[in-house]
Amino acid sequence: MEHAAERNGVCTVMDPATLLFAWMLPMVATFADRVPGIFFGLPLLALASLIFAATHHEDPAAIGLATVHWTVWLGGILGLVLAAVLLLGWIS
Amino acid sequence: MGRSAPAPPRRIVATSPDDGSAIDLRNPALAAALSWLLPGLGQCYQGRTFKGGLFMTSIVGALLTGLWIGGGNVVYASWRPGENRWAFLCQAAIGAAAVPALIQSSLLGGPGRQPLAASPWFAPPLIRGQPVSEAYARRLADADPAIEADDFRRQPNGTVRYEPSQSGGQSSLWHLRLGRFFDIGTLYTMLAGLLNLLVIYDAWAGPMRTPTAADESDDKQGDPPPRGASRWTKRLPRR
Numbered sequence: 001m002e003h004a005a006e007r008n009g010v011c012t013v014m015d016p017a018t019l020l021f022a023w024m025l026p027m028v029a030t031f032a033d034r035v036p037g038i039f040f041g042l043p044l045l046a047l048a049s050l051i052f053a054a055t056h057h058e059d060p061a062a063i064g065l066a067t068v069h070w071t072v073w074l075g076g077i078l079g080l081v082l083a084a085v086l087l088l089g090w091i092s
Numbered sequence: 093m094g095r096s097a098p099a100p101p102r103r104i105v106a107t108s109p110d111d112g113s114a115i116d117l118r119n120p121a122l123a124a125a126l127s128w129l130l131p132g133l134g135q136c137y138q139g140r141t142f143k144g145g146l147f148m149t150s151i152v153g154a155l156l157t158g159l160w161i162g163g164g165n166v167v168y169a170s171w172r173p174g175e176n177r178w179a180f181l182c183q184a185a186i187g188a189a190a191v192p193a194l195i196q197s198s199l200l201g202g203p204g205r206q207p208l209a210a211s212p213w214f215a216p217p218l219i220r221g222q223p224v225s226e227a228y229a230r231r232l233a234d235a236d237p238a239i240e241a242d243d244f245r246r247q248p249n250g251t252v253r254y255e256p257s258q259s260g261g262q263s264s265l266w267h268l269r270l271g272r273f274f275d276i277g278t279l280y281t282m283l284a285g286l287l288n289l290l291v292i293y294d295a296w297a298g299p300m301r302t303p304t305a306a307d308e309s310d311d312k313q314g315d316p317p318p319r320g321a322s323r324w325t326k327r328l329p330r331r
């Protein structure tokens with residue numbers, strides 16, 4: 001049976017979301033294997049962002065937005081530190 | 093000669109950083125103490141129930157999760173040679189955790205030689221040679237699979253001493269049984285305590301905010317904040 005993509009003259013193996021998922025899954029698994037207990041840290045990151053946001057705002061919607069803001073910043077900074085540590089470990 | 097009318101009692105308010113509305117802090121010191129006792133309780137007392145509920149569920153949730161991960165052994169107060177629990181300094185920022193831990197620690201070290209109701213919850217680990225009551229020794233031998241009844245030696249004065257066959261005290265057994273989960277549970281409870289410091293400050297002085305240009309010009313023109321109030325709180329006549 002002719003594949004729909006071939007019929008249209010386009011050769012795609014899989015859609016971007018599937019491709020991303022197929023790439024991400026082994027990476028996340030490798031990351032979790034290299035850094036044991038990393039998933040125990042994620043709720044703490046969210047908790048710290050939530051409390052920090054809630055002590056700076058009164059409005060629930062503003063608290064929600066600030067929580068996302070702080071999660072991205074904290075996660076980014078801690079992620080960079082972790083990446084640097086892993087890179088140094090890999091180099092040495 | 094006319095007497096001036098007594099000044100109306102004053103109320104301490106903070107300003108909401110979102111819409112500029114006034115937040116009645118009622119008695120800030122009492123609110124801060126309530127938030128220390130149970131996270132969010134001070135905010136509930138001030139009528140800020142949404143934030144109070146949010147703080148209560150998240151911080152108490154983190155504390156209970158940490159206790160669960162650490163097998164119920166990660167919150168205790170102990171200041172003995174070789175068994176100093178520095179993590180308790182962070183955990184003590186939550187009264188609901190600090191008070192039972194301090195009670196259990198003082199009772200175990202007191203003349204009774206056993207914690208409240210001989211319960212191992214929040215009790216510090218035994219160190220080698222520590223005298224305990226017979227009831228607590230029996231309770232530990234029943235509750236903890238790593239502790240045998242033979243690990244306790246009877247003394248002439250009626251108490252028993254913890255003399256395990258293996259080296260180390262009870263905390264070594266906890267670390268052996270729980271592995272890294274002991275440290276993860278400790279981390280959860282420590283962070284819950286540290287975050288509660290922010291909650292206590294929020295109950296005492298209202299929400300924190302970064303100063304704007306308008307605030308800076310107000311500071312130059314207006315009076316300094318009253319004693320006992322933070323930069324963002326004001327004293328207004330009570331309605």
